[in-house]
Amino acid sequence: MKQTVVAVIGCGRIANGSHFPALQALENVRIKYACDLIIEKAEAAKEKFPKIEETITDYKVALADPEVEAVFVLTPNYAHYTVTMDALRAGKDVLCEKPITVNYALSCEMAEEAKKQNKILNIGVCNRFQKSVVELAKMNAEGKFGNIYHVYCSFRSFRSIPGLGGAFTDKKQSGGGVLIDWGVHFLDLILFILGGAKLKNVTCDAYCEMAKDMKSYKYKSMWAEDTSDVENGVNDVDDFVTGYIRTDKASISFNGAWAQNLDKADMYIDFLGDKGGARLNYGKDFEFCSAETLETVVPPYEKHKMHAIEVADFIESVNDRHKSVNHIDYVLESAKLLDALYQSAEIQKEIAF
Numbered sequence: 001m002k003q004t005v006v007a008v009i010g011c012g013r014i015a016n017g018s019h020f021p022a023l024q025a026l027e028n029v030r031i032k033y034a035c036d037l038i039i040e041k042a043e044a045a046k047e048k049f050p051k052i053e054e055t056i057t058d059y060k061v062a063l064a065d066p067e068v069e070a071v072f073v074l075t076p077n078y079a080h081y082t083v084t085m086d087a088l089r090a091g092k093d094v095l096c097e098k099p100i101t102v103n104y105a106l107s108c109e110m111a112e113e114a115k116k117q118n119k120i121l122n123i124g125v126c127n128r129f130q131k132s133v134v135e136l137a138k139m140n141a142e143g144k145f146g147n148i149y150h151v152y153c154s155f156r157s158f159r160s161i162p163g164l165g166g167a168f169t170d171k172k173q174s175g176g177g178v179l180i181d182w183g184v185h186f187l188d189l190i191l192f193i194l195g196g197a198k199l200k201n202v203t204c205d206a207y208c209e210m211a212k213d214m215k216s217y218k219y220k221s222m223w224a225e226d227t228s229d230v231e232n233g234v235n236d237v238d239d240f241v242t243g244y245i246r247t248d249k250a251s252i253s254f255n256g257a258w259a260q261n262l263d264k265a266d267m268y269i270d271f272l273g274d275k276g277g278a279r280l281n282y283g284k285d286f287e288f289c290s291a292e293t294l295e296t297v298v299p300p301y302e303k304h305k306m307h308a309i310e311v312a313d314f315i316e317s318v319n320d321r322h323k324s325v326n327h328i329d330y331v332l333e334s335a336k337l338l339d340a341l342y343q344s345a346e347i348q349k350e351i352a353f
Contacts, residue, residue, distance in 0.1 A: 146275025165233025177237030
């Protein structure tokens, strides 16, 4: 059996929670390098995932190794561009975590470089491999919804700002807040289900309200709390966004909150069609209502690990050169959308394409 040799750059939560377990389970993969600027993180990963052969702090060591065929870029957002561009130029195929990078212009440069080097560049919009999302996209293609004329999406939670004062809330490092962190998943899967919708115009408002005084911010739990720095850090990103999007297929409205003062988590997407409608409970099942029968059906839901499917598909694409559903060419419209929404919020005007 041929084994694809990979390097993993960035040994944080997404690597340990999703990518390393998936790679560890694949017999046709060698993890030659685990790289992190903090060597202890790489070494801790090696202890947990024995398939890792070497730990390094300089990712260019892995890029210079002719054995390495593919690279996983699992760094903070701001580093996606530099590391991915270096990897492509070194002749490696790449799976880069979402978002592509901190803005649309740099995302386009990454796509162009992948094309120039004739290398695969997939983006970690993992929901495109989620079973419910795949099924809804199929149902739309089969005409089950008729004409989907509007989609509403909510990605709202209660005081859930991650790593306050750390990389998540520093715009220079993250590129944005709840919109680029959570919204990218919701809006990307909507465009995917609609079947490659193209943007017409967008408008957005973004707010940074809940932790303007970081030291007084109260919460029950904080994801990535070990990266928080309320004493010396920065919080200049959006914790609430709302907007409206027109595409060539449907209109889309959305509300997103890392930290609303409502102790609820409203994480769902409604697809409204003239023949049927569906509510996708994000990361879970969906219910479909037919205009013909007036009955609501909840198809059987089988939970599976979408990251594992995404990783296995990437390894397969490295070997057979197929273009996956999360290839950068198919994800650029989502990057354009995020960029335009942030621009609209900044200038307080509609952005047209």
